[in-house]
Amino acid sequence: MSKQLTIGLAGPVASDFGKHRTRMLLGSLFEQSGASERIERLVLAHSDEPRRRTRLWELNGTFYCSVIGTCLSTADLRQVLKKLELPEARSLSDHDLHKYGVTLAGQREGCGKFLQKALDRKHQLFITRFDRAKSESELAGFWEEACRNGDIPGGYWAVLTHPLASDALKKRVFGEVHMLSHLVGAANRADIRRLAQLEEETNALKAKIERQETQLKDAIVARHAKIAELTHLLTQVTAGPSETTPSVAPQDRDMAVLIDGLKDQLGLEAQRRQKATERLALAEERVVAERKQRQAAEQREKVLRRELELVEGSLNGNTPDTAADNLVSALLRGASVLYVGGHPGHASSLRDIVNGFSAELLYHDGGIDDQMAQLPGLVSQSRLVFFPVDCVSHDAMHSVKRLSRRAGKPYVPLRSAGLTTFLAALRSLEADTGPQQTAVHF
Numbered sequence: 147m148s149k150q151l152t153i154g155l156a157g158p159v160a161s162d163f164g165k166h167r168t169r170m171l172l173g174s175l176f177e178q179s180g181a182s183e184r185i186e187r188l189v190l191a192h193s194d195e196p197r198r199r200t201r202l203w204e205l206n207g208t209f210y211c212s213v214i215g216t217c218l219s220t221a222d223l224r225q226v227l228k229k230l231e232l233p234e235a236r237s238l239s240d241h242d243l244h245k246y247g248v249t250l251a252g253q254r255e256g257c258g259k260f261l262q263k264a265l266d267r268k269h270q271l272f273i274t275r276f277d278r279a280k281s282e283s284e285l286a287g288f289w290e291e292a293c294r295n296g297d298i299p300g301g302y303w304a305v306l307t308h309p310l311a312s313d314a315l316k317k318r319v320f321g322e323v324h325m326l327s328h329l330v331g332a333a334n335r336a337d338i339r340r341l342a343q344l345e346e347e348t349n350a351l352k353a354k355i356e357r358q359e360t361q362l363k364d365a366i367v368a369r370h371a372k373i374a375e376l377t378h379l380l381t382q383v384t385a386g387p388s389e390t391t392p393s394v395a396p397q398d399r400d401m402a403v404l405i406d407g408l409k410d411q412l413g414l415e416a417q418r419r420q421k422a423t424e425r426l427a428l429a430e431e432r433v434v435a436e437r438k439q440r441q442a443a444e445q446r447e448k449v450l451r452r453e454l455e456l457v458e459g460s461l462n463g464n465t466p467d468t469a470a471d472n473l474v475s476a477l478l479r480g481a482s483v484l485y486v487g488g489h490p491g492h493a494s495s496l497r498d499i500v501n502g503f504s505a506e507l508l509y510h511d512g513g514i515d516d517q518m519a520q521l522p523g524l525v526s527q528s529r530l531v532f533f534p535v536d537c538v539s540h541d542a543m544h545s546v547k548r549l550s551r552r553a554g555k556p557y558v559p560l561r562s563a564g565l566t567t568f569l570a571a572l573r574s575l576e577a578d579t580g581p582q583q584t585a586v587h588f
């Protein structure tokens with residue numbers, strides 16, 4: 147028996163015929179001893195058959211929180227719990243829902259399988275892409291590419307469950323996702339605070355304008371009523387019979403005094419009306435200015451909301467606007483994009499963002515280390531020019547505008563030097579943005 151076993155294992159295990167022959171031989175030898183299943187696994191381990199992907203419940207428990215929070219949105223997780231017919235699925239808060247999902251992830255029967263299917267269905271595209279990796283280094287390369295493109299949820303699930311992923315690679319990917327959540331959360335908190343401030347300022351401006359308009363209307367109505375009353379009274383007094391005798395009766399003298407008093411009062415009211423009209427004109431100018439400020443605040447609020455949606459979409463695993471990205475990629479494909487100013491430390495990240503749209507980044511720090519004499523050549527090579535208004539010198543900004551107008555190149559003033567602002571500006575480009583335009587406001 148030992149001799150037959152040695153011959154069976156040394157045979158052509160890699161071929162289908164060899165595999166089948168080995169299984170039949172080993173199965174007949176160990177059928178009575180109960181060892182056929184162990185020998186079957188041994189043969190499969192030495193064969194060329196592909197290894198299966200890791201299941202959710204087979205992962206280390208430390209990965210459950212990051213997988214549920216990153217790879218499934220709150221709506222997806224709530225839908226899975228509804229399929230499990232859990233009565234509290236509709237009423238749970240987002241945090242309690244997340245804790246529930248983390249608890250169920252480690253249960254193989256029923257709950258874990260439902261979560262496994264939901265994750266595979268949501269990220270099937272990335273699973274198929276990562277399956278092309280033939281080694282752990284190629285798998286790590288696929289993960290780095292997904293990070294550069296912002297495809298964190300799908301890439302994270304695909305690399306954690308890939309059969310070639312070692313514990314070291316899983317720990318490395320887990321650490322990068324963990325730190326990314328901290329960085330994005332810190333940026334989000336600043337934007338959310340600014341957004342709340344803008345909303346408060348907008349509401350205060352609206353209330354102030356409404357109060358001023360009400361006060362002005364009441365004052366004008368009161369003035370008009372007073373003037374109409376005095377004019378009517380003066381008309382009645384002056385419509386009386388004219389004097390026919392040189393003598394003046396006492397009642398006529400009293401009437402003349404009354405008329406003079408009414409004329410003086412009418413003149414005073416006319417002056418007051420003139421002043422009220424002037425104050426009204428000034429108030430209307432202030433209203434127009436405040437309306438412009440409110441519109442500017444609403445525009446800033448809209449831009450911040452757009453940037454916030456992009457960041458939240460990346461964290462929640464929502465699919466980006468593929469049609470818009472494809473349009474921008476088609477617009478910028480093979481072109482050069484110039485970025486002037488900003489933080490030099492962001493240059494590498496800016497280049498990754500531009501490369502994601504099939505374009506090339508030209509960078510100039512605005513005159514800190516780079517010579518200003520390089521700007522004309524860079525502007526002439528670029529299709530679009532970007533510069534953050536909060537992190538560029540006035541000389542560099544004026545030079546960029548002048549050179550762009552002269553070369554007929556569109557330029558985009560950015561609200562801030564943040565990476566999210568730049569990404570939102572790229573995704574907001576329209577198809578008709580071209581050399582014929584000289585300014586694209588964002």
